[in-house]
Structure formats: structure tokens, C-alpha cells
Amino acid sequence: MTGQTRANDAVQPSENATPSASFLPRATTAAVWVLFLLSVGTLALTVTGRSAWGFAGALVIDGLTAVVWVVVTFFSGIVHSYSRRYMAGDRYLDAFFARIFAFTLVVMTMTAADHVALFAGAWLAMGLLMTSLIGHVRDWPQARAASRTARLYFLASSGLLTAGLLTLVWATGATSITGILGQVETLPRAVALVAVGCVFLAAIIQSALFPFHSWLLSSMTAPTPASALMHAGFVNAGGILLTRFAPLFAGETAVMSGIVVVGALSALLGQALLLVQTDVKRKLGASTMAQMGFMILQCGLGFFAAAITHLVLHGFYKAYLFLSSGEAVEQTAPKSAKRERLSVPGAVVSLLTALGGGALFAVLTGKGTHMDSGLFLAFVVVLTTMHAARDVLRRPSLSPSVRLVSVPLVVLTAIGAYGVLFNAVSTVIAGAPMAKAPTELTVVHVGVAALFALSYLATELGWHRSSGRLYVALLNRSQPDPDTILTRKEDYNDA
Structure with a gap:
């Protein structure tokens, strides 16, 4: 654990670092803030117009799209601005900014996509871009291993989503999400359950719910700004997916109850894993798992607006925690685990x-x-x-x-x-x-x-502290892929 603590401290930017003089970071940062202003305008138009608009069969701009656009572009703008100093001097600087800007565009496309091919393609591109960010430091074998691990999960998620969408297209004859959801009542029950299973599994893999949480805990090789974007935005895609396809789920009490159980177990396990962590970033990873569990649980309760509210608030909170994690490592001193008893x-x-x-x-x-x-x-x-x-x-x-x-x-x-x-x-x-x-x-x-x-x-x-067996079980459950762990400070210095 000593090596991990030093590692978190070592990757912080130099005090003398200055914003890069490269054109691309400045251009993409300005562009993403322009997108934020346009998204705010889109939200205002959507609220006042109270109706969806877009390109028939290809894109749909409704309230959900506008809210997610505002949130995503705001977080991305913060990450872009922060990264100009944090990533200064990085040998792959332009590639990093190109990826986070492309990631922003892809998430916006996925949120607005109405054609199933566009939606599935954006979902796949979103995962591949995130795996590239996780493995940003190409010289680290651990970063490459973390990228491979995440890629396997994201390809599985994309494959399941594609299978679910193709099933729906085959059953309804419609190639747009709007057209498919308009025929939900006519779907044979067996077809609907297959589609629901595929879409749900795609969502919980992307949101790192149990038992698919290991990719998130193995992704700590990502630069801190990329981790902030991942935890504040990427993992929320599961809630957006379930909300967009809500009519598929809402009529099935058994399915909705199953979603509640999966969300609840992930929330409880994530909170339990958080209690035994000593590494700052891994604490945040376990916390994200718990919060995503709550988000999916709210979908299972039928309150999709509550899930969207949750992902907005969680995004703000987690982005702040990741971008300030270096300060926490620097200023936090070890202290007794004993807590004051309440009067x-x-x-x-x-x-x-x-x-x-x-x-x-x-x-x-x-x-x-x-x-x-x-x-x-x-x-x-x-x-x-x-x-x-x-x-x-x-x-x-x-x-x-x-x-x-x-x-x-x-x-x-x-x-x-x-x-x-x-x-x-x-x-x-x-x-x-x-x-x-x-x-x-x-x-x-x-x-x-x-x-x-x-x-x-x-x-x-404090039962988790009194049981050595439980403590060890939780600690083992929270371990990332061993090939993704950096244990020597020299590895960081060499990069």
C-alpha cells in the first residue's frame, strides 16, 4: 500500500507547470465552452417549446437530451481547462485533448441519437475513446493492461446493446428508437424480455455495477482529468440508456424489481468496499460504484427523473473530488479510525x-x-x-x-x-x-x-472492523487486475 500512496502523490503536476502553448488544447477548450453555451440555449428552447425536435429518424432533441448536453459540456469544459495546466509537458498532450474533445462529441451524439445504428455506433465509440484515455501513458505496461481490461468490458456492453437493438428492429420493423418505443405494446413477451435483458446488461456493465465493477477499479492508470470525466460522465451512461428505453421496462413489475435488487446490491457492496480502502482514487472508485447502484435502483423504482437528477449531482461531486484528489493526498495526515460517539x-x-x-x-x-x-x-x-x-x-x-x-x-x-x-x-x-x-x-x-x-x-x-474475515473478503473483492497496479515510484518518474 505504501507504493500506491506514493504513486498518487507522485503523479501530481509540477508547481512550475504552465498551460501548454500548443494550439489544440486552447482550441478544444474554447470549442467545448462554446458547446456548453449552445447547450444552455438548447435547454432554454426545449423548456419554452415543451416539444422534441431534430432530424426525423436520425436525431431527437428533447428535455433529456438538453439536460445531458448541458451537464456533459460543463464537466468537459472544466476538465479541458484543468488539463491545460495538469497535462502541461505530457508527450502525448495533443492526443489527450483530441480524445477528450472527441469523447464529448460522441456522448452528445449518443444522447441525441434516434437511429439505432447511430446510437449503437456512438455507444461503441464512447467506450473505445475511454479505453484509450485509461491507457494514455503508453510506456506503462500497467496502463496498457488497464486499457485492455476496460476494452473487453466495453466491447461486451456494445455487443449486448447491438443485439438488443437488432432484436427490436427485427420485431418492429422500425429503425429509430422513437419508432420502436411507439410499438412496445405490440412486442411479443419473449422478444421484449430478450431486448430488456440485453439493454439492461449493457447499462450495468457501462456503469460498473456488480459483478462488472472490476474494470472501474482497474482504471486508476488514467490521468486524473480523464478519471474525473469517467466518474462524472461516462459511468452515468447506464442511467441515460435505461431512461431512454424506459417504456421497455416500466410495464414489467418483475423486471423492475430485479433492477431494484441489482442496484441495491451494487450500492451496498460499493459502500462496503469504500470502508476498507486506503488509496484515494480507489476510494472514489468504490464510491462511484455505490452511487451508480443508487442511480440504477431509482430506475427500477420507476423514477427515471430521480436517476437523472442523481447523475447530475453525482457528476458535480465526483468531478470535484477527482480534480482535488492531489490536494487531499498532500494535506491529509493519518489519523485514528476511532470515531466520536454521539451523545x-x-x-x-x-x-x-x-x-x-x-x-x-x-x-x-x-x-x-x-x-x-x-x-x-x-x-x-x-x-x-x-x-x-x-x-x-x-x-x-x-x-x-x-x-x-x-x-x-x-x-x-x-x-x-x-x-x-x-x-x-x-x-x-x-x-x-x-x-x-x-x-x-x-x-x-x-x-x-x-x-x-x-x-x-x-x-x-463497526461490524466490518470487528470481523477479520469480512474485512479480508471486502479487501479481496476490491482488488483490481494485478497487471494494472503500479507499485514502484520509479515507474512514474520514468513516464
């Missing part, structure tokens, strides 16, 4: 804040006020709020009295902001095939809720 007043404040957060979310969004999957979503909000409140209450930097007073204000304000954004996204993407389709509350939801509660209790009581 009785602190526990009461935490519980009341959590209940208040769930009630506020229900009032703002209407989710949790009926006996459907919205009740489960509100329960997740309560658990998340309780976890956030208890984390703040344990911080020793504030006095106990200040913590008790400030926690409800800060946490409830955050929940209120989330509820407002959720409503805004729901309104904007209302023109998409399906923004929300809550399912009936089933025994699966009750079982997953009980599992979440038990996992939360286990984390609070």
Missing part, C-alpha cells in the same frame, strides 16, 4: 433531522405519500439524511452546541435543494418517453429496505 441529544437530533428530511422530500416531490415505490425512495432519503447528519455531528472541528443547531439547518436545506432540482428535472424531461412510472410496492422493496437498514446498522456499529 443522546446528538442521536435525537440525527433521528429528527432524518425524519424531517424524509417528510420535506415527500412534501416537495409527492414521493412517499402513496403506497407505491415512492415510499421506498422516501425511506432511502431518510437513511441518507440520517447518515449525513451523524457524520456532521461527529466532526470535532465544531463545538457540540453549534453542531446540534447547525445540522438540521444544513441538512434540511440540502434536502430541500435536492427536491427542487428533482422537480425541475422532472419538468424538463417530461417530454421524454417516460420520466416517471412508479411501481406497486412489493415484497422485494420491503426486503431491500430491511437490507438497507441492517447494513446501515452494521456500519454504525
Whole structure:
């Protein structure tokens, strides 16, 4: 582990690094910010027009497209601007900027594509460009190994998506996604289930859900800006895919329940893997796995607008964490793993804040006020709020009295902001095939809720620390492909 810690510290840019004088970084950075402004204009037109537009059978620009365009171009603009200094002096500088700009264009194309060939081609190109970024440092055997590992997963994802789309084209005779979704009701059940299985597997591979998460944990050879783009944008493609094809899933209660189970297990496993990590980037990788699990879970609940809201917020958060990871390595000192115990007043404040957060979310969004999957979503909000409140209450930097007073204000304000954004996204993407389709509350939801509660209790009581067998199992599960691990500082210096 010592070698990994040094490695994360060693790859930070020199203090004397200056933005590159090369033309391509400056040109692509300016271009992507222009795309961002155009995307904002597109979003405004979509909101005011309240209807989809584009090129019939080829491209469709609706609320979902506009939201994703704004988010993707904003993140890409930040990464481009950051990389001009971070990547200064890199021998493959122009190639790096060409790839991240091409990646931006491909993601925008995939989001707007209506023709199945264009959609599948953009999905494949998106994966291949990301594998190239993961293996950016060609001189490292480990980087080449990480690129190969990711490429295998992404080719499998593209193959499954293509198979699902071809099945739908064969069954409906339509070559556009809009045309296919318009005939969902006429699809034979067997054909629909085959297509659903292919599309779902393609989504969870791309989003690094269990058991396909190893490519993400093996991708740490990517330059930090590329990792930020990967974790803030690329892995979100699974949620976009499920949202775009929502009518295929929404009518099948068993399928939706299965999606909930897969998302929940990935979320819990990702959080468990996070608890045993010491490497900064691998912590972020496990966190991304957990967050993608929550995103897919929300799709399974039928709240596709909630999934899009989640990927927007996760993108902002994870991009910031990756781009500031070097500062965290430099400034963070080892400290005791022992956490401060909550006082009785602190526990009461935490519980009341959590209940208040769930009630506020229900009032703002209407989710949790009926006996459907919205009740489960509100329960997740309560658990998340309780976890956030208890984390703040344990911080020793504030006095106990200040913590008790400030926690409800800060946490409830955050929940209120989330509820407002959720409503805004729901309104904007209302023109998409399906923004929300809550399912009936089933025994699966009750079982997953009980599992979440038990996992939360286990984390609070530190059971993962008291069981050596569990700790080792989690540590082994989080190991990347051994061929992708850099252990010598000299390897970094040579590059």
C-alpha cells in the first residue's frame, strides 16, 4: 500500500507547470465552452417549446437530451481547462485533448441519437475513446493492461446493446428508437424480455455495477482529468440508456424489481468496499460504484427523473473530488479510525433531522405519500439524511452546541435543494418517453429496505472492523487486475 500512496502523490503536476502553448488544447477548450453555451440555449428552447425536435429518424432533441448536453459540456469544459495546466509537458498532450474533445462529441451524439445504428455506433465509440484515455501513458505496461481490461468490458456492453437493438428492429420493423418505443405494446413477451435483458446488461456493465465493477477499479492508470470525466460522465451512461428505453421496462413489475435488487446490491457492496480502502482514487472508485447502484435502483423504482437528477449531482461531486484528489493526498495526515460517539441529544437530533428530511422530500416531490415505490425512495432519503447528519455531528472541528443547531439547518436545506432540482428535472424531461412510472410496492422493496437498514446498522456499529474475515473478503473483492497496479515510484518518474 505504501507504493500506491506514493504513486498518487507522485503523479501530481509540477508547481512550475504552465498551460501548454500548443494550439489544440486552447482550441478544444474554447470549442467545448462554446458547446456548453449552445447547450444552455438548447435547454432554454426545449423548456419554452415543451416539444422534441431534430432530424426525423436520425436525431431527437428533447428535455433529456438538453439536460445531458448541458451537464456533459460543463464537466468537459472544466476538465479541458484543468488539463491545460495538469497535462502541461505530457508527450502525448495533443492526443489527450483530441480524445477528450472527441469523447464529448460522441456522448452528445449518443444522447441525441434516434437511429439505432447511430446510437449503437456512438455507444461503441464512447467506450473505445475511454479505453484509450485509461491507457494514455503508453510506456506503462500497467496502463496498457488497464486499457485492455476496460476494452473487453466495453466491447461486451456494445455487443449486448447491438443485439438488443437488432432484436427490436427485427420485431418492429422500425429503425429509430422513437419508432420502436411507439410499438412496445405490440412486442411479443419473449422478444421484449430478450431486448430488456440485453439493454439492461449493457447499462450495468457501462456503469460498473456488480459483478462488472472490476474494470472501474482497474482504471486508476488514467490521468486524473480523464478519471474525473469517467466518474462524472461516462459511468452515468447506464442511467441515460435505461431512461431512454424506459417504456421497455416500466410495464414489467418483475423486471423492475430485479433492477431494484441489482442496484441495491451494487450500492451496498460499493459502500462496503469504500470502508476498507486506503488509496484515494480507489476510494472514489468504490464510491462511484455505490452511487451508480443508487442511480440504477431509482430506475427500477420507476423514477427515471430521480436517476437523472442523481447523475447530475453525482457528476458535480465526483468531478470535484477527482480534480482535488492531489490536494487531499498532500494535506491529509493519518489519523485514528476511532470515531466520536454521539451523545443522546446528538442521536435525537440525527433521528429528527432524518425524519424531517424524509417528510420535506415527500412534501416537495409527492414521493412517499402513496403506497407505491415512492415510499421506498422516501425511506432511502431518510437513511441518507440520517447518515449525513451523524457524520456532521461527529466532526470535532465544531463545538457540540453549534453542531446540534447547525445540522438540521444544513441538512434540511440540502434536502430541500435536492427536491427542487428533482422537480425541475422532472419538468424538463417530461417530454421524454417516460420520466416517471412508479411501481406497486412489493415484497422485494420491503426486503431491500430491511437490507438497507441492517447494513446501515452494521456500519454504525463497526461490524466490518470487528470481523477479520469480512474485512479480508471486502479487501479481496476490491482488488483490481494485478497487471494494472503500479507499485514502484520509479515507474512514474520514468513516464
